[in-house]
Amino acid sequence: MKRCKCLLLIIILLMLAPPAAAHAERQDIKYQAELDYPPFKYIQNGYLTGFDIDLTSMIFEKQEYLIRYSTGAWEQTYQLLTSGQIDTTGLMAVTEQRKKDILFSTPVFKSYVSVYSRQALKDKVTLGTLENYKIGVGHSQYTAALLQSKAGISKYIEYPTVPEALEALVKGEIDLLFENQGVVDYLIVEQGLTGNVIRKISDLYPVDVAYGVSTSSPELVPYINARLERLQRSGAFEELYQQYFFTHSAGYTGMINDRIIFGIVIGLCLLLFGIVSIRMYIRRLRRTIHSEQEFFEDVIEHTGMIVWAVSGDGRVTRFNQFAEKMTGLKEQEVLGKKLSELPGLDGDVSLLRDLLTRAVYQDFVNNVELKLPEHSPEARFFSIRTTLIKGMDDHDEAVYLLVGLDVDDCKQNEQKLQLSYEELESTYEELTATETELQEQLYRLSVSERRLRLTSEGSGAYMWELDWKTGFYKLSERWYEVMGYTEEEINGMENGVLSIIHPDDQASANKARQAHLSGKTPIYETEYRMRTKDNHYIWFEVRGKAIVDPADQLKLFNGSLIDISRRKQAEFKLNNSYQELEATYEQLTATQQELVEQYDMLLENQKNMHRLAYMDSLSNLPNRISLLEAMDNYFRRPGGKAALMFVDTDNFKYINDTLGHKSGDILIRKASERLQSLVQGKGMLSRLGGDEFVVFIEDAEDRNAVLTLADDIMRAFRRSILIGESNLYVSVSIGISFYPEDGETTEEILKNADVAMYRAKEEGKGTYVIYDKSMHTAFNERMHIEKHLRSAMNNNEFELHYQPQADIRTGEITGFEALIRWNSPVLGFVSPLSFIKVAEDSRLIIYIGEWVLREACSFMKSIHERTGRLYKISVNISIIQLLQDDFVEIVLDSLEQSGLAPSCLELEITESIFMESFESTVSKLEFLKSRGIRIALDDFGTGYSSLSYLQQLPISTLKMDKIFIDSLADQAYSESFVQTIIVLGHKMGLDVVAEGVEDDSQLAFLNESGCDKVQGYLISRPVPPRGVWELLEH
Structure with missing residues (x-):
């Protein structure tokens, strides 16, 4: 009683579950598979499976199609296909004869034929010697036609299935087997015949394999083709193919090869494009260098510094106009002459020659101050520096350079500002460090451009040029970097560079500019501040000269800009003006780096293709191919x-x-x-x-x-x-x-x-279970039952027996429970306990259950018509049936076809159904109950969770399990438990039926306890249809 109280307390706490959504209608596809044709169609673990079955389920989307599977012998299946009674048989070999009977999808892959023998047969077998052997083939297979038409063999033995033909070969009934290579190879591995059965001839007579479709369903062909193409593109087809055939499909192998070739071609194209781009860039760079060389030639000639260069043997190679002005010598007089041969040098001019001579002997000077021209009222101080410009390789001649920078203004400012000696010393050290940095950069850059840029930018100058006709400014790239502008921004301003001059300096700048352009001054010289893009100012010393064309018309206005910000603060710092050439070199380096990156990208793509082939995309784990390779490699080790x-x-x-x-x-x-x-x-x-x-x-x-x-x-x-x-x-x-x-x-x-x-x-x-060889025996027995179970429907081997239910008070029969029986011509009588589980695992229960439902409804309708009385028929329903989308439609259709009233049908459901998929089943049962159909909960009390769902279930009847009735005599608590179930059922408005009643004492106790109906051997054993008539007549 304590246990009953706990159970009743649980019931009080129950809650209702929401109904599940109804399923949309789908189009039926009748698919009949040939029996035992692995790996395409075969039975495994009680299920119809195989490459063909799995591929078909992937092709026909569940929301659009409902596939109704069946099986049969090949001849029968092919006849049904040609007559339009089924829609498809799945994959089959494409032959000219079959093209006349049915439609085909696009080919899925190619199939080959091989000749097999036992290992003991040592003869060398060829197509020409086949007639000397006893040959076997599968019955009505395309291989039989090939054996006649291609090999010219008319005498052979046909077997119902390929596995039976292979069995005949193993037993020695035939010498050779002429059959589908993929099917036989699979069977050899599956049956453990590796080494016992071998190929003699392989890869014969390739033939396309495609979906065979009835001519009555032509709309399926384009649908199948489209879905196949999508599956092949997504990789799902390839994954399924590898699962069954342990190798890549021909289409996938071709695709991978195409991708590799395409990748190589792309790589070569990229490499060729890179080479062409580099060549074009070099040509463009040469043109730019040539243009800049002309530009820098003008700058050197007109800039305010002395430029004097000699070769390694002391011969003069360059002497600019400013040097002529300061020394009194002419370039024509000194070019090509050795320093020792120069005429009439005295004073500081001879000192310049001595400094260059010392430089030739690797004795360089930096910031030696001289006043030129000597004894002239217009003499100015110059900072003299000598250096070496090395050649890029052994073939380029080294050049020794003397640069004299006008520092007269600097000297005057130094005197005015009375800068300390320590500050001058610091500035000198900075200049020395700058010189070292310049010498390191000289080694990496081209000789020609080095000479020009080092000459100009060694002084910290930026070059500028104004095209007088177009008003277009051209300045050094470094100037743009310092100021933050681009060339387009400067030239987009109304007055170009003049627009960014400090307002306070505009007047003096314009005055100096006009003075030079009007011919009042030979050189344009001024100082002013220029605004950077981030709005701060930099001081510049500006020098330049206007250049006219032969018609004496102003053509160019160019010169230099020197940053004198530090000088304005009391020190002068020589600017590094050679970074533009370094930027050019870096661009070349960047181009090379880009090619390297593209090559690395190609390698990465190859790694990705390898990953696609050997890794599972969803889980990021190794796939079947990786596993098989790892196992094969390990098993090779002794x-x-x-x-x-x-x-x-x-x-x-x-x-x-x-x-x-x-x-x-x-x-x-x-x-x-x-x-x-x-x-x-x-x-x-x-x-x-x-x-x-x-x-x-x-x-x-x-x-x-x-x-x-x-x-x-x-x-x-x-x-x-x-x-x-x-x-x-x-x-x-x-x-x-x-x-x-x-x-x-x-x-x-x-x-x-x-x-x-x-x-x-x-x-x-x-x-977990550890494999044992005995498992194969049980597995094979199960497969044997399933094999014959598949043909039982077609052979009408099933029969329904009916066990009556009686009113416990009147003893009158009120209805029957339909129970299936199987009497196999091969296996004999097979217990439902043995084959129902197999039917559920193989999903054959869907078709068997539908047959039971229709047969029971039809029989009960005939009882009503003959007796004039309404009896109830109970039919057991499997969870597999209930989960089908069309279950409700099948039940209602069975009632409509038979004419049976819905109130006379009762569906018996076990409580395990609700435990496994509660929400998806309750809504269907509630709908059926609303149509008048009764729902019975069978084997009540044996589950562990049924009470927690009882109030939510749309049931009409509780059926107590036989185990409680059997224990009434020898277990004291059983009587209380049975009485509790009866009271519980009545409180909920349910009929209570006791199963397994076998003696009068059980019947009497149930009657006293208020049970409604009983069922068991005491009333009657299950009887065939004719026995029902006898029961009702008595």
């Missing part, structure tokens, strides 16, 4: 031991169906992260596709460590996974195989771990 875990998430399909594929993808990624955190450092984790993961552990000497890791994985998945706002609990099932104990090849180790994983699922999920 003496190694390894372990493999096949990890599969439980109920992943339900999550995908209810929450959507996006949530499914999130679950896969989070499951990958959780597994990786456990496996990292212990083994290789890879994803095969879907929700399947594999852990490959090398050097697995300690089995206990492997099992400990499996325990850790299962414990980790007992924690919830957060997806959106929902906490999901997902368990995993693990199959474990060991190398070399459980197989010597990659395929065997993988297959055996897969078998063990499915055994773990059968044992209740959320556990």
Whole structure:
């Protein structure tokens, strides 16, 4: 009684769940598959599967099409296709004869034929010697036509299926097998015949493989073609192909080769483009250098500094106009002569020659002050500096340069400002450091431009030029950098450079400019401040000269700008004027760097293509190819031991169906992260596709460590996974195989771990199982049942029996429960306990359940018409049926076709249905109940959560499980428990039915307790249809 009170308290706390959304209508696609044609169509773990089945489900989108699968012998299937009774048979070889009967999609891939024999056959087999052997082929396969038309063989043995033909070869019934290469290769690995059956001739008679479509459904062909193209582009097709054939498809291999060739071509084009660009840049640079050389020649001739250059043997190579003015010598008199040969030198002029002579002997001076011309009232102080301009290579001649900078104004300002000796010393050190920096840069730049730029910019000058006709200013690039402007900004101003002169200096600047242009002064000289782009001012000493054309018309106005800001503050600093050439060199270096980056990009693209081929894009884990390569490489090493875990998430399909594929993808990624955190450092984790993961552990000497890791994985998945706002609990099932104990090849180790994983699922999920050879026996028995179960529908091997339900007070029969029976001509009578589970796992329960529903409704309608009384018929419904989108339509259609009243139909649902997918099932049942159909909760009390959902369920009847009725006689609490269930049901307005009633004492107790109906052997065993008539007549 205490237990009953707790149960009743739980019921009080229950809440209602919202109904699920209805499903949209979809177009039916009738697909019939040929039996036993792996890896395209075959049965595995109770399911119709294979490359063809998986590809078809990917092609036909669920929201648009509902695929109704069936199976049959090839001849029957092909006949149904040509007659239009089915829409497609999936993939098949394209032949000229078949093109006359049906339609084909674009080819999916090519198939080949091989000739196989037992290893014991040592003969050399050729196409010309085939007639000497007993040959087998699959019945009605295209290979039989090829054997006749291509090989000229008319005598051969046909077998119903390719696996049976292979079995005949192994048993020695035939010498050779002439069949599809992909199918036989798969069967050899699957059946462990590697080494026992070998190829004699391979890659014969390539033929296109495409989807065969009935001529009555031509609209499917363009749809299939479009979906195939999309799957191939997305990579989904390639992933599926590798999963079944362990290699790349021909289309993918061609695409990869095309990408590599395309990448190489692009790389070569980029390289060629780079070379052409560099050449064009060099030509443009030469033109620029030539233009700037002319510009700098003008500047050197007209700038206010002495420029005197000699070669290594002391011969004069340059003597500018300002040098002529200050020394009294003419350039024509001194060019080409040695310093020792120069005439009439005296005073400071001879000292200039001596300084140059010392420079030739590597004795350089810096900032030697001389006053020129000597004894002249117009004499000015010059700062003399000698230096060496080295050649770029051994072929360029070195030049020794003397530069005399006019520092007369500086000397006067120094005297006026009475700068201290310490400040002068600091300035001298700065000038020395600047000279060192200039000498380091000279080595990297071209000789010609170095000579010109060092001559001018060694003094800290910026060059400017004004085209008088266009008003276009051209200034040194360094000036633009210092001032912050661009050439376009300067020339876009109304007065060009004059626009940024300080307002206080405008008058003096204009006066000096007009004085020179009017011929009053030979040189344009002035000082003024210029505004930078960030609004601060820099002092410049400006010199220049106007240049006229032969017609005495003003053409150019050019000169130099010297930053004298430090001089204005009491010191002069020589500016570094050679950075423009360095910028040019850096541009060349940048171009080279760009080519290097493009080459690196090409290498990166190759790495990305390798990653696409060997990594899973969703989980970022190694894919099947990476796993197979790692296993093959390890198995080639002698003496190694390894372990493999096949990890599969439980109920992943339900999550995908209810929450959507996006949530499914999130679950896969989070499951990958959780597994990786456990496996990292212990083994290789890879994803095969879907929700399947594999852990490959090398050097697995300690089995206990492997099992400990499996325990850790299962414990980790007992924690919830957060997806959106929902906490999901997902368990995993693990199959474990060991190398070399459980197989010597990659395929065997993988297959055996897969078998063990499915055994773990059968044992209740959320556990691990170690592979054992005995599993193959149980697996094969299950496959044997499934094979015959698929043909049972077509062969009418099923029959319904009916067990009556009786009113407990009157004893009158009120209805029947429909129970399926299978009497196989091969297996004999098969218990429902054996084949119902197989039917659910293979999803055959969808078609079997629909047949049961229609047959039961039709039979009960005939009972009503014959007896004139209304009896209720109860039909058991599987969760697989209930989850189908068209379940409601099938139920209503069954009632409409049979004419049975909805109130006479009762659907029996087990409480496990609500535990697995509550929201997606309740809305359907509520709709059916609203149409008058009764819902019964079968086996009530055996589940662990049914009470917490009871008030939310749209049920009409509670059926107590037989286990409670059996325990009435020997367990004292059972009577109280049964009475509690009856009271509970009545309080909720439900009918209560007791199952498994077998004796009068049970019946009497149930009658006293208020039970409504009973069902069991005491009333009647399940009887065939004719037995129902006999029961009703009595």
